[in-house]
Amino acid sequence: MIIYFSATGNNKYLAQKIAEKTGENILSIIECTKENNYEISIAENESLGIIVPTYFWGLPSIVEEFLSKVKISISDNTYVYAIASYGTTTANALGYIKNYLKKQDITVDAAFEVKMTDTWTVMFDLTDENKIAQEQANVETQLENIIPKIQNKQPNSHKISIYHKIGSRFARRMYDNQRKCKHLHVLDNCVSCSLCAQNCPVSAITMIDGKPVWTLEKCVMCFRCLHRCPTFSIQYDDKTEHHGQYTNPHIDLFD
Structure with a gap:
């Protein structure tokens, strides 16, 4: 196993x-x-x-x-x-x-x-x-x-x-601070597909008025939402917009 x-x-x-x-x-x-x-x-x-x-x-x-x-x-x-x-x-x-x-x-x-x-x-x-x-x-x-x-x-x-x-x-103390959901936000090019909310491992995202809203104080900070967003509209502060997205090229399905 x-x-x-x-x-x-x-x-x-x-x-x-x-x-x-x-x-x-x-x-x-x-x-x-x-x-x-x-x-x-x-x-x-x-x-x-x-x-x-x-x-x-x-x-x-x-x-x-x-x-x-x-x-x-x-x-x-x-x-x-x-x-x-x-x-x-x-x-x-x-x-x-x-x-x-x-x-x-x-x-x-x-x-x-x-x-x-x-x-x-x-x-x-x-x-x-x-x-x-x-x-x-x-x-x-x-x-x-x-x-x-x-x-x-x-x-x-x-x-x-x-x-x-x-x-x-x-480093664990730093992680505890970095995984606060207040760092995450969505840009105007969001298409309201709700993939982020559907596939968040800890259900930290709720769709409100067609846009993702992080309703937990902290999440895993796994960036599943950011990397798998079809329009790359989810960002972490102002630090990720120019750094691209990544998913393993051999895996195309959510768990």
Whole structure:
């Protein structure tokens, strides 16, 4: 079983690619959250994989909430692995996964990192198509190295530096501020399609008079609404309008 969170398709792509080789089922954290599904049983001889992106040196808030609520039943021989995708660093993301699972007496046997396109367009420009294509090609190379290890249920020792452990505490405070919905707004070219409201992982958006309104104080800040808006009318302050949009080229469906 592969459990994943994906806003723009990157981590869903990882889950699907690994599942193609291992024959495992994949399960979306977004769907689990919407359906209030927090009881998961892993079959005998089935592996358990957690695949999520790194947000602000840690985990997306929806992943933290899910891991704090979910009850996972495994057998004594279940191989457990975690994958954190990242743009600049995974920092302590894998450490947080290990800690959440440890509370259920589940030990992570192997942890992997996959460098992918960073979709935080507040800082990163996504308009260079050649760069993104190269980043995608590099993902394939990384998967060629990781997948056989998962198939062979190979353990590893993933070390997290004290710098990243301490630094992640400060980064999490920054994340808490950055994910305030007051930063998000819609431009006049909105066509009232309501895709943003329909597909927000935490239902933070309500359509009012044909326009999206963020009705929660905080959201995941996954930018699913921004990147999948057909007219690119959703923006974060004045920092994203010239940085483009991104969705994984191999994934075209919402969870």
